Amino acid sequence: MDAVSPRPAAAVLWNQAAEHLRSLAGVETVAMASFPLLSGSTMNGFIAINGGSAEPGLVHFLNVSPGWLDAMKIPLTDGRDLRDTDTFPGAVIINAAFARQYLGDSHAVGKWFERLDAEGRRLRLQVVGLIPDVRYQDLREPITPTVYVPFQSRSRTSFIVRTSSQNPLALGSLLRPEVRRARPEFRVTNIRTQLEINQAQTVRERLLATLAFFFSAVALLLAGIGLYGVLDYGVLQRQREIGIRVAIGAQAADIARRVTAPVFSMVALGAAVGLAAGMLSVRYIEALLYQVKTTDTLIVATPALAIIAAALFAAAPAVARAIRIDPAGMLRAD
Numbered sequence: 501m502d503a504v505s506p507r508p509a510a511a512v513l514w515n516q517a518a519e520h521l522r523s524l525a526g527v528e529t530v531a532m533a534s535f536p537l538l539s540g541s542t543m544n545g546f547i548a549i550n551g552g553s554a555e556p557g558l559v560h561f562l563n564v565s566p567g568w569l570d571a572m573k574i575p576l577t578d579g580r581d582l583r584d585t586d587t588f589p590g591a592v593i594i595n596a597a598f599a600r601q602y603l604g605d606s607h608a609v610g611k612w613f614e615r616l617d618a619e620g621r622r623l624r625l626q627v628v629g630l631i632p633d634v635r636y637q638d639l640r641e642p643i644t645p646t647v648y649v650p651f652q653s654r655s656r657t658s659f660i661v662r663t664s665s666q667n668p669l670a671l672g673s674l675l676r677p678e679v680r681r682a683r684p685e686f687r688v689t690n691i692r693t694q695l696e697i698n699q700a701q702t703v704r705e706r707l708l709a710t711l712a713f714f715f716s717a718v719a720l721l722l723a724g725i726g727l728y729g730v731l732d733y734g735v736l737q738r739q740r741e742i743g744i745r746v747a748i749g750a751q752a753a754d755i756a757r758r759v760t761a762p763v764f765s766m767v768a769l770g771a772a773v774g775l776a777a778g779m780l781s782v783r784y785i786e787a788l789l790y791q792v793k794t795t796d797t798l799i800v801a802t803p804a805l806a807i808i809a810a811a812l813f814a815a816a817p818a819v820a821r822a823i824r825i826d827p828a829g830m831l832r833a834d
Contacts (some may be wrong), residue, residue, distance in 0.1 A: 501558075501659040502535075502690040503679055508655045511565075513683055515584075518565070518659060520682035526671055531568040532651055537659075542637045547647075548614045548622065549602055559598065560636050560644050561615075563653040569631065571646045571660040572694075579629035580607035584754070586650045589623035596633050598645035603627070604708050617649075625649070639701045670694050699741065724814040731763055731818035743825050744755075756819045767811050771804060 503517070535541040544558040571574075576578045582591060586644055599608040614622040617624055625647070633643040659679070663671050672691040679688050699706070712827045735742070742755060 501660060501661055501675060501679075501688055501692075502620060502656070503686050503688050505683075505686055506655075508653045509683075509685070511651045513819050514651070514654070514657050515565070517679055517682040517686055521661060521675060521678060524671075524674070524678060526663050526665055527675075528662045528664055529567060529571050530662075531571040532565040533568055533658050533660060534563040534654065536654075536658050536692070536694060536697055537562075537572070538635055538637065538639060538694075538701055539743065540637060546616045547602065548616060550612075551614070551622075554616055555602060557645075559615075560646040561650050562636070562646065562648050563588075564593075564648045568648070568660060572634075574631050575633055577630045577632055578607075579627070581629060582648070582650050586628070588650045588652050589625055589630040591650065592625045592631035593631060593648040594627050595631055595643075595646045595648075597643045598647060599630060601645050623686050669700070685737070720810050724810040727763060727767075727811060727814040728817060730757065731815055732821065735759060735818050735822045737824055746824050746825060752823045755819070755822050759819055759822045760815045763815070767807065768799045771807055775800070775804075 505513075518530045518532055521527055534543060543561045543563075545561060546554040547559050548554055564582065566584055566586075569581055577596065579593070582593060594603075594608060602613065603611055608627045611627050612624060613627075614624055617623060629649075634646075635641075636644060636646050661668070661671075661675065665671060669691065676688045676691065679686050738759075742759075745755065745758075754772075
């Protein structure tokens with residue numbers, strides 16, 4: 501939930517609004533940040549280590565309040581969260597990428613570095629907490645070194661509200677006037693869920709996934725229709741043979757097996773070849789699939805079961821036709 505003030509407001513005033521929101525029914529926790537993660541906004545600057553010159557490359561910064569990690573469900577790897585008594589410059593939290601690139605290892609808590617501001621001043625910062633790498637501005641960009649600093653005076657702020665409702669936006673109409681009730685000069689400009697923000701960055705991927713699903717469903721349907729045609733034609737061609745087998749005592753299960761065995765063996769062979777090709781090419785296509793592993797049983801089993809189900813549905817009419825063949829009629833027709 502984004503809110504603005506006509507002029508920069510002290511952190512204590514924003515805290516008053518956040519505390520009021522925490523008292524509302526259905527609200528589990530409230531924290532504040534300069535802007536939400538993955539919103540496209542960014543704040544960066546240069547740093548120096550051990551009083552040296554500016555390090556190459558920009559570092560991302562984000563102003564957050566105490567409790568922001570809990571609201572975003574980001575665990576602490578080491579150290580502690582920010583406290584109400586922490587001010588800027590002073591205590592900060594860093595991500596693992598910052599620790600690796602600038603502090604040499606993961607044992608970063610307690611170490612110091614300096615931020616170089618636009619006026620050339622060196623602001624001394626001490627690491628009090630370490631968190632895992634999380635996406636900052638864009639889902640597609642590499643993980644960048646990031647520093648989370650204590651919340652400061654601002655004219656624009658995002659309230660991070662976690663609710664107990666399955667639909668967080670249901671409380672949106674209630675939270676908007678409550679912010680103004682807490683601080684009359686504050687105004688809510690936008691209410692979004694983190695899921696909406698994330699999905700806004702994956703429009704292309706979700707569109708491609710939808711198209712891929714559609715075309716794969718069409719391909720499976722056409723394959724099923726083709727399989728049905730082949731089986732049904734085969735039964736028509738072998739009616740006399742099947743009638744004789746039924747006449748001499750062949751059971752329905754045996755007839756069904758003889759009708760479907762050749763086609764099902766081809767389906768099984770094709771599935772095995774496809775699975776083997778997929779395993780061999782996994783190193784080339786793994787980058788296209790998010791968190792998909794070749795060892796994931798569900799991922800491998802789902803398409804296999806879909807193909808088997810399509811084959812069974814396609815074979816059912818042909819098997820039913822074969823079982824219903826009248827042997828006496830076939831013999832009289834000869």
